[in-house]
Amino acid sequence: MAPISIKRILISESVDPCCKKILQENGIQVTEKQNMSKDDLIAEIKDYDGLVVRSATKVTADVINAALNLKIIGRAGTGVDNVDVDAATIKGIIVMNTPSGNTISATLLCTIHPHVYVPQAAMSMKAGNWDRKKFMGTELYGKILGIVGLGRIGKEVATRMQSFGMKTIGYDPITPPEVTATWGVEQMSLEQLWPQCDYITVHTPLMPSTAGLLNDTSFAKCKKGVKVVNCARGGIIDEDALLRALESRQCGGAGLDVFVEEPPKNHALVNHPNVISCPHLGASTKEAQARCGQDIALQIVDMVMGKSLVGAVNAQVLASTFTPESHQWIKLGEAIGACGLWPCKLNMVCCFYHNLGDCLKDSSAYMTSAVMVGLLSDGSQSCPNLVNSLTLAKESGITVTRNHSEGLTQGACEVEISVNGSSYRATGSVQGGVPVLLELNRSVFRQPVSLTGNLLFFKAVASPPLLPSVTGLLATAGVEMESFSAPAARSGDQWYCVGLSSLLVDLGALKSLVKAAAQVSV
Ligand SMILES: NC(=O)c1ccc[n+]([C@@H]2O[C@H](COP(=O)([O-])OP(=O)(O)OC[C@H]3O[C@@H](n4cnc5c(N)ncnc54)[C@H](O)[C@@H]3O)[C@@H](O)[C@H]2O)c1
Numbered sequence: 001m002a003p004i005s006i007k008r009i010l011i012s013e014s015v016d017p018c019c020k021k022i023l024q025e026n027g028i029q030v031t032e033k034q035n036m037s038k039d040d041l042i043a044e045i046k047d048y049d050g051l052v053v054r055s056a057t058k059v060t061a062d063v064i065n066a067a068l069n070l071k072i073i074g075r076a077g078t079g080v081d082n083v084d085v086d087a088a089t090i091k092g093i094i095v096m097n098t099p100s101g102n103t104i105s106a107t108l109l110c111t112i113h114p115h116v117y118v119p120q121a122a123m124s125m126k127a128g129n130w131d132r133k134k135f136m137g138t139e140l141y142g143k144i145l146g147i148v149g150l151g152r153i154g155k156e157v158a159t160r161m162q163s164f165g166m167k168t169i170g171y172d173p174i175t176p177p178e179v180t181a182t183w184g185v186e187q188m189s190l191e192q193l194w195p196q197c198d199y200i201t202v203h204t205p206l207m208p209s210t211a212g213l214l215n216d217t218s219f220a221k222c223k224k225g226v227k228v229v230n231c232a233r234g235g236i237i238d239e240d241a242l243l244r245a246l247e248s249r250q251c252g253g254a255g256l257d258v259f260v261e262e263p264p265k266n267h268a269l270v271n272h273p274n275v276i277s278c279p280h281l282g283a284s285t286k287e288a289q290a291r292c293g294q295d296i297a298l299q300i301v302d303m304v305m306g307k308s309l310v311g312a313v314n315a316q317v318l319a320s321t322f323t324p325e326s327h328q329w330i331k332l333g334e335a336i337g338a339c340g341l342w343p344c345k346l347n348m349v350c351c352f353y354h355n356l357g358d359c360l361k362d363s364s365a366y367m368t369s370a371v372m373v374g375l376l377s378d379g380s381q382s383c384p385n386l387v388n389s390l391t392l393a394k395e396s397g398i399t400v401t402r403n404h405s406e407g408l409t410q411g412a413c414e415v416e417i418s419v420n421g422s423s424y425r426a427t428g429s430v431q432g433g434v435p436v437l438l439e440l441n442r443s444v445f446r447q448p449v450s451l452t453g454n455l456l457f458f459k460a461v462a463s464p465p466l467l468p469s470v471t472g473l474l475a476t477a478g479v480e481m482e483s484f485s486a487p488a489a490r491s492g493d494q495w496y497c498v499g500l501s502s503l504l505v506d507l508g509a510l511k512s513l514v515k516a517a518a519q520v521s522v
């Protein structure tokens, strides 16, 4: 990827000092200013190329639009729900997080469970009491824990709670049941899960599909006295419904680290005797903060040097494609009303899913090879946000099957996408930190194709004059061919990939030579 010039960064929250140090050592000026009001931030942000935040800074569209030079928003932590990712993407601003930095700390907090009333007992003793009857707890041994969201934290919570003798069941729309079975979590539908649980803990991001996941209706399906934990994001458990359930004793207790409004103005939940709460402390350990601070600084430095783009939850992808059925060239960017810029979310793959899903479904447009490119660029197991992308894909009616089976080359991932009854398949892997495409719709490339830069994919009948014809055509369009990746097979319809100096303004120029085409800028 091309280097990005970042000269000045604003850190607007308490981020570990190593972050500032690493950035400065790499020639970036750093200003730290905490507790800014929205207006202060809007006035301040104008001068910076980068912004580093935690969860308290609300990086709204107003802030983003006031930023004249902003190129990167770094989240030293996991959740990016405080950043308007769409607004950033539309302005071409990369949003990146450090998704693994605080996993263990967050896990720690939610496993310190309200099974005994330790905080209340401690307060009572500080008040000079010795009350051994009041604080009767319950064992975890033999109890059933329902884990909603089986990603990084969900997995760590499961394995720890199993060590207390709990049976762990769960639900996740993306992490496959056979995967969670290997770490002892039996998956089932939420309908089946609610009535079985003695405890429920949620570990999903806050998204429209997870807001109010536990609500009046789901509480009613739970065992009387169920205990719940929310160390993920305020609002995943509906706060009003939780209060009602606590008051009716349908819910026997809650452990809350996060709130819809932080700090909460309404203290009804915090003050409830069966609630243990913390002021969003899931990531508040020295180790987690050091990791997140270091990770975000190094990720930014790597991006500035053009080495790699790690942790980006959005990426600017310009793509267009050709629909062979209608024999019409369409620019999908325009189809989704974004002038060729895909307003993607949670990795470029997600833009294909989330924003294109409806477009593809409704227009029965040809599923683009670009989709697969997007997938493969995130296709490695190391891609932390893939699960979220896949969630959104599913919501858009696109089925994605990922296969890391033994039949594949070491470390390779095969992706099959079904939409509108058609399937498309690609195989790729990550080599030297760079995602590569190995095979596209049965065209096996002679050399792995690096999925970086401006790429044109096209399907054409293999023939010796193809390369000179394409080169000539590109030259006429004022675009240089920087690389050419051909398939191993030399006959029939094959997929090719060409690295371009810039994307073609109009893919239609290729119409006379190719049967299908798509271009992306990664
Ligand atoms: N309290 C804290 O300080 C703290 C610290 C770290 C993370 N968090 C929060 O925890 C969340 C989870 O973190 P993670 O690192 O485990 O993320 P993750 O991306 O590894 O896992 C999230 C999981 O949720 C699943 N999911 C998405 N939609 C779902 C749905 N509708 N139902 C069930 N599952 C669904 C995803 O498929 C994924 O497996 C973060 O998004 C963040 O908001 C809080």
Ligand SMILES: O=C(O)[C@H](O)COP(=O)(O)O
Binding pocket: 054, 055, 056, 076, 077, 078, 079, 080, 102, 280, 282, 283, 284
């Ligand atoms: O999503 C996260 O990483 C956690 O909620 C931590 O947020 P914080 O960095 O504001 O503590």
